[in-house]
Structures are given as C-alpha cells and as structure tokens.
Amino acid sequence: xxxxxxxxxxxxxxxxxxxxxxxxxxxxxxxxxxxxxxxxxxxxxxxxxxxxxxxxxxxxxxxxxxxxxxxxxxxxxxxxxxxxxxxxxxxxxxxxxxxxxxxxxxxxxxxxxxxxxxxxxxxxxxxxxxxxxxxxxxxxxxxxxxxxxxxxxxxxxxxxxxxxxxxxxxxxxxxxxxxxxxxxxxxxxxxxxxxxxxxxxxxxxxxxxxxxxxxxxxxxxxxxxxxxxxxxxxxxxxxxxxxxxxxxxxxxxxxxxxxxxxxxxxxxxxxxxxxxxxxxxxxxxxxxxxxxxxxxxxxxxxxxxxxxxxxxxxxxxxxxxxxxxxxxxxxxxxxxxxxxxxxxxxxxxxxxxxxxxxxxxxxxxxxxxxx
Amino acid sequence: xxxxxxxxxxxxxxxxxxxxxxxxxxxxxxxxxxxxxxxxxxxxxxxxxxxxxxxxxxxxxxxxxxxxxxxxxxxxxxxxxxxxxxxxxxxxxxxxxxxxxxxxxxxxxxxxxxxxxxxxxxxxxxxxxxxxxxxxxxxxxxxxxxxxxxxxxxxxxxxxxxxxxxxxxxxxxxxxxxxxxxxxxxxxxxxxxxxxxxxxxxxxxxxxxxxxxxxxxxxxxxxxxxxxxxxxxxxxxxxxxxxxxxxxxxxxxxxxxxxxxxxxxxxxxxxxxxxxxxxxxxxxxxxxxxxxxxxxxxxxxxxxxxxxxxxxxxxxxxxxxxxxxxxxxxxxxxxxxxxxxxxxxxxxxxxxxxxxxxxxxxxxxxxxxxx
Numbered sequence: 001x002x003x004x005x006x007x008x009x010x011x012x013x014x015x016x017x018x019x020x021x022x023x024x025x026x027x028x029x030x031x032x033x034x035x036x037x038x039x040x041x042x043x044x045x046x047x048x049x050x051x052x053x054x055x056x057x058x059x060x061x062x063x064x065x066x067x068x069x070x071x072x073x074x075x076x077x078x079x080x081x082x083x084x085x086x087x088x089x090x091x092x093x094x095x096x097x098x099x100x101x102x103x104x105x106x107x108x109x110x111x112x113x114x115x116x117x118x119x120x121x122x123x124x125x126x127x128x129x130x131x132x133x134x135x136x137x138x139x140x141x142x143x144x145x146x147x148x149x150x151x152x153x154x155x156x157x158x159x160x161x162x163x164x165x166x167x168x169x170x171x172x173x174x175x176x177x178x179x180x181x182x183x184x185x186x187x188x189x190x191x192x193x194x195x196x197x198x199x200x201x202x203x204x205x206x207x208x209x210x211x212x213x214x215x216x217x218x219x220x221x222x223x224x225x226x227x228x229x230x231x232x233x234x235x236x237x238x239x240x241x242x243x244x245x246x247x248x249x250x251x252x253x254x255x256x257x258x259x260x261x262x263x264x265x266x267x268x269x270x271x272x273x274x275x276x277x278x279x280x281x282x283x284x285x286x287x288x289x290x291x292x293x294x295x296x297x298x299x300x301x302x303x304x305x306x307x308x309x310x311x312x313x314x315x316x317x318x319x320x321x322x323x324x325x326x327x328x329x330x331x332x333x334x335x336x337x338x339x340x341x342x343x344x345x346x347x348x349x350x351x352x353x354x355x356x357x358x359x360x361x362x363x364x365x366x367x368x369x370x371x
Numbered sequence: 372x373x374x375x376x377x378x379x380x381x382x383x384x385x386x387x388x389x390x391x392x393x394x395x396x397x398x399x400x401x402x403x404x405x406x407x408x409x410x411x412x413x414x415x416x417x418x419x420x421x422x423x424x425x426x427x428x429x430x431x432x433x434x435x436x437x438x439x440x441x442x443x444x445x446x447x448x449x450x451x452x453x454x455x456x457x458x459x460x461x462x463x464x465x466x467x468x469x470x471x472x473x474x475x476x477x478x479x480x481x482x483x484x485x486x487x488x489x490x491x492x493x494x495x496x497x498x499x500x501x502x503x504x505x506x507x508x509x510x511x512x513x514x515x516x517x518x519x520x521x522x523x524x525x526x527x528x529x530x531x532x533x534x535x536x537x538x539x540x541x542x543x544x545x546x547x548x549x550x551x552x553x554x555x556x557x558x559x560x561x562x563x564x565x566x567x568x569x570x571x572x573x574x575x576x577x578x579x580x581x582x583x584x585x586x587x588x589x590x591x592x593x594x595x596x597x598x599x600x601x602x603x604x605x606x607x608x609x610x611x612x613x614x615x616x617x618x619x620x621x622x623x624x625x626x627x628x629x630x631x632x633x634x635x636x637x638x639x640x641x642x643x644x645x646x647x648x649x650x651x652x653x654x655x656x657x658x659x660x661x662x663x664x665x666x667x668x669x670x671x672x673x674x675x676x677x678x679x680x681x682x683x684x685x686x687x688x689x690x691x692x693x694x695x696x697x698x699x700x701x702x703x704x705x706x707x708x709x710x711x712x713x714x715x716x717x718x719x720x721x722x723x724x725x726x727x728x729x730x731x732x733x734x735x736x737x738x739x740x741x742x
Binding site: 186 | 386416428429466491597617618619
C-alpha cells in the first residue's frame with residue numbers, strides 16, 4: 001500500500017484514456033490495418049516542402065526548439081491577421097486544451113459542452129475537477145441555443161464548441177457563431193475548436209482576425225496540413241489570455257523539426273488547395289458508397305464522413321466491428337442518438353476501394369447478428 | 372478589464388519563464404551565436420541511425436504517434452531491466468515533471484529542492500501552488516543530509532534531486548543515493564532526475580532495475596542521445612505511480628518521428644559510446660582552457676563544465692556577458708555561491724577553439740569593468 005500523498009483530486013480520477021490508438025488495436029488483432037480511416041488523419045500527407053523541412057531539421061535535432069516558436073508565430077500572425085502576441089503554440093490542440101482547463105477550472109467549477117463532442121476536452125476538464133454539463137446535439141449539430149442556455153443556467157466559466165463539429169462533421173455559419181459569441185456572458189470563456197476549418201466552406205468561419213475578449217480559437221497542423229504526428233496546434237486570443245498560457249505551459253515542449261515543418265506547411269498554399277480538392281472528392285465517394293448500400297450520410301465540412309447506419313447504436317457498433325475485423329480502422333460517435341452512425345475519415349482511392357468492398361459484407365453480417 | 376474567471380492560483384502566478392532560449396538572445400543581438408554552449412545540448416548530435424529513422428518517419432507524420440509509445444517503452448524495458456508498465460514516456464523530462472507536480476502538489480503543499488537546482492521543477496511546483504523549501508548546496512554538491520532534514524522538518528510531499536547535478540556537474544555515488552532513499556520517509560516522493568546519467572561514471576547511479584516505492588527516476592534522450600529538439604523523456608517507477616501519470620497526461624502529446632528516432636538511438640550503443648568519449652575529451656579541454664586562464668573547474672560527470680571564476684556573482688556575470696557578446700552562448704548558475712561560476716557545455720573542437728580565444732579577453736574586460 002503506497003503512502004504517497006497524491007492530490008485529493010487525483011485519487012478520484014478514473015484510469016481513463018480519451019482514445020485507444022490504432023496501434024493498440026493492431027497489436028490486439030495481431031495484424032496491421034489495411035486502411036487507416038479512424039482518426040481523421042490526412043492520408044494525403046503533409047506538403048512535400050514540410051517533409052523536406054523536417055528531414056533537414058533531423059540532423060539539427062540536438063538543439064532544443066525555440067521555446068517561443070517565434071518564426072511560426074510570426075508566419076501565423078501574417079496569415080491570420082492578428083499579432084504574434086495573440087498566438088500561442090502547443091503540443092497539439094489537445095495540449096492547449098489541457099492548459100486552458102488548468103487556467104480556468106477549479107474543483108466543482110461548471111463547464112458546458114455538447115453530449116458526444118470532443119472527449120479529450122472532457123478528459124482535461126475532469127482532470128482539473130470540473131463539473132461537465134452536457135447538452136444534446138440538435139439534428140446532428142451542436143445546439144448553440146442550448147449551449148448558451150446551459151452556460152447561463154449553470155453560470156459556467158468555460159464552454160466548448162467545435163466548428164465544424166467532430167464527430168458529426170456539421171457546421172454553423174459565421175453569422176450564427178458570431179451571434180452565439182455576442183450573446184455569451186463575458187464571464188464565460190469559449191474554447192472554440194476550429195481543427196477542421198481548412199475543409200469547411202468560407203462561410204463556416206468568422207474572419208481569422210476576429211478576436212473577442214472571451215474567446216480562444218484553436219487550430220492545428222494535424223488535419224488540413226497533414227501533420228498529426230508532429231503535434232503542432234495553436235491558439236489565438238486576446239493578448240491577456242495568451243499571457244496566462246505563458247505562466248503554465250511547458251515552454252520547451254515543442255519538437256524542433258515539427259516547428260520547421262509547420263512553418264513550411266503553412267507557406268505551401270498550393271498543397272493545401274490540392275488536399276482540399278482530394279478531400280472533397282473522397283467525401284463524395286464515401287457518400288456514394290454509403291448510398292449504394294442504402295445508407296444516408298451527414299453532410300460534412302471536414303475530412304471525414306459520418307454515415308447514418310439507420311438503426312440503434314448496437315447496430316452501428318456491429319458494423320464498425322465488422323469493418324475493423326476486415327482491416328479497416330474506423331471510429332463512431334460515443335453518445336446516442338449520434339451513435340447510430342459510424343465515422344469514416346477520408347482515404348486514398350485504394351482505401352476507399354477496400355471500404356466499398358467490405359461495407360456490404362459488414363452490413364450483411366451486422367444485420368444477421370442484430371436481427 | 373477581462374471578466375474571465377481564472378483560477379485563484381493562476382492570478383497569483385508571475386509571468387515567468389524558466390529559461391530564455393538562445394534564439395531569443397540571437398534576435399536581440401541581431402546575430403547568430405558562433406558557438407552554442409549554453410543549454411547542455413549534445414553538439415555531437417544523435418546517432419545517424421536515429422536521424423535516418425526520423426527522416427523515414429517524416430513522410431509518415433500524417434499519422435498520430437502511438438499514444439502508448441509501446442515500442443519505445445518495450446525497448447527501454449529491456450534496456451533498464453524493468454517492465455514496460457513501469458515506464459511512461461513524455462514531452463521531455465520537463466513535461467513529465469509538470470505531470471508529477473500536478474499529481475502531488477496542492478496549494479500550500481511543501482516541496483523540497485536545492486537552492487539553485489533545476490528552475491523548471493520549481494516552475495511546475497509553483498504553478499500548482501506548492502511552497503518550495505530550498506536548501507543550500509554543500510561544497511558544490513546537492514546536500515543529501517540537508518535535503519533529508521528539510522523533508523522531515525517540513526513534512527514535504529515531494530523532493531527533487533538531480534544526480535549528476537545541474538548546474539554544478541557533481542554527483543553522489545550510488546551508495547550515498549541509496550542511503551538517502553532508504554532514509555526518506557515513505558510519505559515523500561523523490562523526483563530523481565538522471566538527465567545526465569549517460570555521462571557519469573557507473574558508480575554514480577543505482578542499478579537501472581532498482582525501483583523504490585516512492586521514487587520516480589527521470590531520464591531523457593536530450594543529453595547523451597543528442598535529441599533535445601525531439602522532446603522525448605521517460606520516467607520509471609512502481610506501476611501504481613505510472614498509472615497515476617496515465618490519468619492526466621496528454622496521451623497524444625508525443626511526436627511520431629521523435630518516438631522512432633528515440634527507438635533507433637537507444638539501439639545504437641556504439642554511437643553513445645563515441646559520444647561519451649568525445650564528451651570526456653572536451654571536458655578535459657575546457658578544464659585545460661580554464662586552468663590556462665588561472666581558473667578552477669568543478670569536476671564534472673555531465674556534458675558541461677562549471678568554471679569557478681573565483682570571485683562574486685557580478686564578476687562571473689560580467690565574464691558571461693563578454694562571452695555572449697563575442698558570440699558564445701553560455702549560461703551560469705542563478706544562486707550564490709554557485710553563481711561565482713559559469714557553465715560551459717561541451718562543444719566541438721571548433722567551438723572550443725573559439726572559447727579558448729575569447730575567454731582571456733572576456734576575463735580581461737570583466738576584470739577592468741569590475742575592478
């Protein structure tokens with residue numbers, strides 16, 4: 001029996017993990033996945049210029065990275081139209097959400113999110129003792145009115161909104177988002193997760209130079225820029241909020257090659273444009289495959305397509321299990337009624353050929369199992 | 372005036388940064404450093420096999436890294452002689468120390484360290500509201516008896532010890548360390564930082580398969596393995612302690628290429644052996660340069676040499692400033708009486724040629740300035 005005196009909070013935390021990685025599943029299966037379509041990674045990869053920058057940095061990796069990520073923040077500043085003092089770089093949006101939770105959440109504080117939205121946000125909030133209020137989705141969209149009402153009713157310090165949303169892939173347009181922000185009490189900070197913004201139509205996002213006193217906007221190089229494994233996310237917000245991140249973040253947490261890669265990726269607009277086109281084409285194809293199997297899809301503004309399997313969660317889970325057992329890594333929403341769906345990340349043509357082959361079998365088996 | 376409701380603790384934290392990076396100094400100087408000898412990085416770089424692994428991973432960077440770092444933990448398990456369940460990988464020792472502070476420190480809790488030891492540990496402890504008790508060094512060594520006494524006197528939850536020490540480069544032998552651990556109350560956890568262990572004589576370190584119920588041992592790929600920019604540290608400890616890390620860490624925080632690089636680095640013993648020899652040679656040369664200038668050095672078990680400038684802190688600071696103004700990035704201890712010294716990381720022959728040329732001028736100028 002240990003005599004170590006952990007915090008009272010830590011003792012109450014479950015041994016939970018937001019996501020089980022595909023590698024863990026592969027080891028359990030004893031076989032590598034044939035198609036990796038479960039984590040909304042970008043199969044089209046990063047810009048060749050980003051790869052070249054990372055390759056070049058490899059022999060320089062004996063040096064710590066610049067703890068201020070000066071060059072990357074400057075480039076983002078020019079891109080977004082905000083000052084570099086409005087930007088903080090972190091170990092993915094995950095890392096930055098962890099810092100934000102730490103900045104705001106004391107034990108018992110109320111935090112609002114949507115039921116079935118990003119589990120890693122919930123993990124961090126719970127990890128600092130926050131009390132999560134979860135409001136239902138409405139027609140597969142995060143419900144702005146309900147979020148606002150919950151914030152007011154529970155006097156929440158912090159609210160989470162992803163736009164476009166994950167796991168449903170839907171979005172609200174900038175007008176609706178801005179109205180939501182304007183209506184939000186100034187005592188409540190919005191963690192505004194725009195991880196998928198590069199795939200969304202322009203109307204989905206407030207102008208990038210828009211800074212509100214109580215909004216932190218999160219973006220990443222993991223999705224559109226194809227660098228999930230590099231762990232480069234960023235947040236932009238008023239300077240006084242960014243200064244609070246500086247008080248607690250792991251200043252030497254950023255990989256040097258990742259910083260160089262992100263900088264090069266940001267400069268390659270042509271590549272991003274091509275990725276967007278590929279993603280759009282692949283989304284269409286996933287929709288077609290689904291419809292050919294009698295299934296609906298949720299219209300997506302992301303690099304994944306959420307397929308409505310048309311029945312209860314157990315059925316979608318059976319379909320998912322079948323896909324996985326045929327070597328296709330996919331995931332599904334955790335919460336009803338969204339868990340009637342499976343979520344398929346955009347893949348290469350070869351990935352989607354396999355998906356096209358396997359889906360009918362998966363559905364047939366699931367139907368026979370589930371009656 | 373913001374209405375955002377930060378934690379009470381955050382409001383009390385200063386806007387402090389443990390270290391200013393050389394890049395920030397270079398931008399202020401308007402000139403790149405000619406020799407980078409201030410951060411105890413390994414100028415000899417990582418194993419070519421590690422570089423090759425990172426280069427190969429660059430095009431795979433669209434995939435998230437394995438959040439369990441399974442392969443790297445397995446390899447470390449074999450190397451250390453402990454189970455992989457005894458190991459957690461993190462974003463450098465810095466990241467892991469942050470997690471440990473979070474696991475133990477509640478506001479007002481007492482934590483013991485040496486006065487002038489690792490500032491990033493202090494940063495994390497303060498960041499969770501801990502009260503730091505700092506005991507003086509004794510003859511340029513961390514003072515084991517004083518640390519133990521302070522732990523008992525203040526009923527500390529947590530104590531920090533680096534062996535070999537930074538910034539002095541001294542060490543206690545394994546017998547002394549083990550006696551310290553045995554005498555430590557079981558209610559106090561020891562954060563045992565072995566960042567420099569690869570450079571130390573064998574007698575400096577308890578056997579790597581030694582696990583105590585209240586000790587977390589920290590090691591890194593930043594120093595001996597020459598991968599500071601990759602951000603790969605690890606901790607090993609009893610399973611029940613490692614499980615607590617799992618409750619709070621950023622599970623997807625590790626860079627994929629960095630994991631692959633660390634794995635390859637670990638397997639290249641020949642390279643590590645060559646680095647050790649180079650470090651030993653360079654240490655000798657720094658000592659020789661210092662003695663040729665009438666200065667003493669502290670005997671070092673690390674990849675840096677701490678040079679005693681023989682006078683008060685202001686003089687050492689003047690020498691440091693002169694070295695910096697001549698393009699040599701070096702650092703110095705923060706706290707008296709250690710701040711009579713400057714700390715010079717091991718460099719290439721070219722780096723040390725420059726140091727040899729500049730040091731006499733730096734000393735002369737400092738002497739004329741300081742009288």
